[in-house]
Amino acid sequence: MKKISAFALIILMGLFLAACGCTDSDTTKVDVNSTQPETQNNSPSITVPEKTNSPNTETESENHTQTDSAPKKILVAYFSHTGNTRVIANQIHEKVGGDIFEIVTVNPYPTDYDSVVDQAKQEQEDNYRPQLKTKVENIDSYNVVFIGYPNWWGTMPMPVFSFLEEYDFSGKTIIPFCTHEGSGLGRSVEDITELCPQSTILDGLAIRGSSVKTAQDDVSEWLREIGMTE
Ligand SMILES: Cc1cc2nc3c(=O)[nH]c(=O)nc-3n(C[C@H](O)[C@H](O)[C@H](O)COP(=O)(O)O)c2cc1C
Secondary structure, eight states: OHHHHHHHHHHHHHHHHHHHHHHHHHHHIIIIIHTHHHHHHHHHHHHHHHHHHHHHHHHHHHHHHHHHSSOOOEEEEEOOSSSHHHHHHHHHHHHHOSEEEEOOBSSOOOSSHHHHHHHHHHHHHTTOOOOBSOOOSOGGGOSEEEEEEEOBTTBOOHHHHHHHHHSOOTTOEEEEEEEESSOTTTTHHHHHHHHOTTSEEOOOEEEEGGGGGGOHHHHHHHHHHTTSOO
């Protein structure tokens, strides 16, 4: 009787274990092969090469990031006597954002054309630096500075010389734009380069004073060309 019971017990246990064994191995195959291995195989191939390359790649890609996609902190600074350059400054500001700043002299220029022409000529001959009334609060917070002016006697008005000497533009990108009646940027870019030797100076824009109100497309195209908009 005992032998029969023991035999029956062994048979029952065998059946039970066989049943459990089948179910377990099926489950293992489904779980491990269908999901986990894919994830595990993929993650090392994604992670490891990145980590292996990280000392070089990170340095390179960080530099790229800093150069190409570092946030641009933009100042659009301009001087304008009769308002033409202000129109262009506002158009640029609308398209690139940032802050806008008007360079204003302590002593205003005469409104009479002949008087301002004479005064401007004299100031240029004297290499004079007019005193500025308006101040940029924190020039260090900008890395891109647009600088706008009318062409006066072939270059920037002297207040713009004052402005460029008053602040340190080292390491910043300077982008000139001017309005004129035939001379374009004249020799202003050479003068900016001389005043700001440690700055990167991008290609400037020159717009005729009489065309400022219809200059939107020219401004947009130029901003795209110099990489300031997409
Ligand atoms: C004092 C003075 C000098 C100027 N010299 C030149 C010049 O050499 N070449 C030129 O093309 N336009 C010259 N212009 C014309 C201005 O550059 C042009 O009218 C400009 O659009 C004025 O800009 P604003 O309205 O922002 O002051 C001169 C104007 C003034 C008042």
